[in-house]
Amino acid sequence: MxxxxxxxxxxxxxxxxxxxxxxxxxxxxxxxxxxxxxxxNAPLRVETITPELVTFADAVTAVGTARARQAVDLVAESSGRISRIAFQPGDRVEADAVLVELDDRAEQANLKAAEATLAEAQAAFERQQSLNRSGSASDAAYQTARAALLRAEAERDGALVVLEDRSLRAPFAGVIGLSDLVEGQVIETATPIATLDDLSVIEVDFSVPETLLPRLERGQRVELTSAAWPGRVFQGTISRIDSRVDAATRSLALRAEIGNDDRALAGGMFLQVRLVLDERQRPAIPENALTVEGDRVLIMLAEGNTARQVDITTGQQQDGLVEVVSGLAPSARVIVTNLHRLSDGSAIEAVAQERRVETTPALSEGGG
Known part of the structure; x- marks a missing residue:
């Protein structure tokens, strides 16, 4: 059961x-x-965009070192005791401004003696000149008096030079660096006094590969950044191109000039340099609109109510955009959604995408 x-x-x-x-x-x-x-039978709904004109650039990056356009280590022309220091570290001084004065009492006395000798020689020469004109003195006496006058003038000029060397003057306008000197200190001609830098213009030295030589010229734009100023870009131009290629590195030295009115940059700073070789405006589309098959780059275009697949030639990429070199008309409608469900000839319902392609210009690096 x-x-x-x-x-x-x-x-x-x-x-x-x-x-x-x-x-x-x-x-x-x-x-x-x-x-x-x-x-x-039902058309597939897709979103489309039109290409946007974006600025693309060929650029090379390098590292550079900043330097003042003019820079000098100040030293005295003669030794002696400092009687006055006429600057403070960090001051901006004008050309020929007095920076340091040394005790010049002995030199002042020597100058007065030279001037007295010159006055005597001048008086003796004038007497001999008057006698010579009247025929009461020989030419030899006249020439002797004239030579004495010239020697007296030379001694006076020498005393003036020695006196001027007791003062140190700025050779050009600039900014004074740090100094450890004090008034009353005795210095020698080798004693460093301070540094003087002309920071109104900063020069930056850097090198690029020798292969770029045909594309280099004065006046090309450079953009520089520094870790000291995050987010700030300093604009400059190429001012010098070296006449020789370094045989060891196969690189060419360049020098750029940057305006520095606000003294944001200082000599010796490390800078990132971007040299712009070429700029152009080209149509750009989002990266997600591309399909790569081998060496072919394909996109889908909306032609009426039909999807058409076309080949394009691309260039640089930046900020999620791809440069289109050829194969795309400016008025074309590029499909950017549902690409995985489309094929050439598919029926579609195309609508414009609300959010447009961003067009903020940016540089793309090109080697270096």
Whole structure:
């Protein structure tokens, strides 16, 4: 009896399984034609954009060192005791301004003696000149008096030079650096007094590969950044191009000039340099609109209610945009959504994308 019940239960289970499979096949068979018909007839909704003109650039990056346009280590022309220091470290001074004065009492006395000798020689020469004109004195006496006058003038001029050397003057306008000197200190001609830098213009020296030589010229734009000024870009131009290529590194030295009216830069600073070789405006599209197949770059265009696949030639990339060199008309509508569901000739319903392509110009690096 127990065996009969087990057999009947097995029969019921098998019958239920067969019935379920039959009903499932009927339902799927009924749905597939409807889905196929819907997929082939209903256009796919896609979003499109038009290419935006973006500024692209070929640029080379390098590292450079800043230097003042004019810089000098100040030293005295003569030794002696400091009587006055006329500057404070960090002061801006004008050209020929007195910076340090040394004790000049002896030199002042020598100058007065030289001037007295010159006055005597001048008087003696005038007497001999008058006698010579009247015929009362010989030419030899006249020439002797004239030579004495010239020697007296030379001694006076020499005394003036020695006196001037007791004062140190700024050779050009600039900013004074740190100094440890104090008034009353005795210095020698080799004693460093301070540094003087003309910081109105900063020069930056850097090098680029020799292969760029045909593309270099004076006046090209450079952009410089410094860790001391995050987010700030300093603008400059190429002012010098070296006449020789370094045989060891195969690089060419360049020098750029940057205006520095606010004294933000100082000599010796480390700077990142970007030299702009070429700039151009080209159409740009988002990277996600591209499909790469081998060496082909493809995009989908909306032509009426049909999707068309076209080949394009691309260039640089920047900020999520790709430069289009050729193959794309300025008025083309580029499809940017549902690309994985499209093929050439697919029916579409194209709508303009609300958010446009960003057009903020930025430089793309090109080697270096």
């Amino acid at each position: 127990r065996a009969v019940k087990a057999f009947l239960g097995l029969v019921v289970i098998l019958a239920a399984g067969v019935g379920g499979l039959y009903l499932t096949e009927r339902l799927l068979a009924a749905q597939e034609p409807a889905e196929i018909a819907q997929g082939t």
